[in-house]
Amino acid sequence: MRVCVYPGSFDPVTNGHADIVKRSAKLFDKVIVAVGNNSAKNYSFSIEERLKLLEIALKEYDNVEIVPFNGLLVNFMRQKNAYTIVKGLRAISDYEYELQMALLNKYQSPEIETLFMMSDINYSYLSSSAVKEIARNGGRIEGLVPDSIKDSIYEKFAL
Numbered sequence: 603m604r605v606c607v608y609p610g611s612f613d614p615v616t617n618g619h620a621d622i623v624k625r626s627a628k629l630f631d632k633v634i635v636a637v638g639n640n641s642a643k644n645y646s647f648s649i650e651e652r653l654k655l656l657e658i659a660l661k662e663y664d665n666v667e668i669v670p671f672n673g674l675l676v677n678f679m680r681q682k683n684a685y686t687i688v689k690g691l692r693a694i695s696d697y698e699y700e701l702q703m704a705l706l707n708k709y710q711s712p713e714i715e716t717l718f719m720m721s722d723i724n725y726s727y728l729s730s731s732a733v734k735e736i737a738r739n740g741g742r743i744e745g746l747v748p749d750s751i752k753d754s755i756y757e758k759f760a761l
């Protein structure tokens with residue numbers, strides 16, 4: 603069985619993330635969306651909220667599993683018997699960080715490969731932080747996040 607792991611914060615999930623999941627779900631038998639819960643990071647949405655929003659946004663896929671993780675990604679992957687990491691690459695800004703992560707993961711576990719998928723042209727400049735900034739200020743997030751979670755995002759930032 604071909605299994606890949608798509609790791610991230612998903613704080614919250616955007617259409618850019620959903621597009622990477624959709625494309626990965628066609629290429630792999632199973633996609634594990636690994637939702638980071640790192641105590642050094644300040645998330646806007648709790649781990650429970652981030653998992654719930656992903657469950658709602660990705661409910662149409664029967665080969666996608668959504669799982670929280672902390673610690674080293676390579677350890678999580680070993681537990682899951684997965685050897686492929688999928689990452690989305692937006693405009694050049696992602697490249698340097700993702701290159702570092704891919705090389706360090708390879709150093710930890712040479713049997714693990716990182717595959718990069720270019721962001722869809724419509725989502726190349728889309729980020730969770732931009733979505734939050736817009737929602738916080740009452741702007742338009744239609745088309746930037748899955749319709750099914752749009753209201754939950756507005757509610758989060760309602761005064």
Ligand code: ADP
Pocket residue numbers: 609610611612613616617618619622688689690691692696720721722725726727728729730
């Ligand atoms: P992190 O905290 O690791 O940056 P994110 O949730 O922001 O987590 O992103 C997780 C993954 O999704 C990363 O590989 C990132 O490059 C990718 N990603 C984020 N936004 C987009 C987008 N708009 N299009 C394609 N890939 C994206």
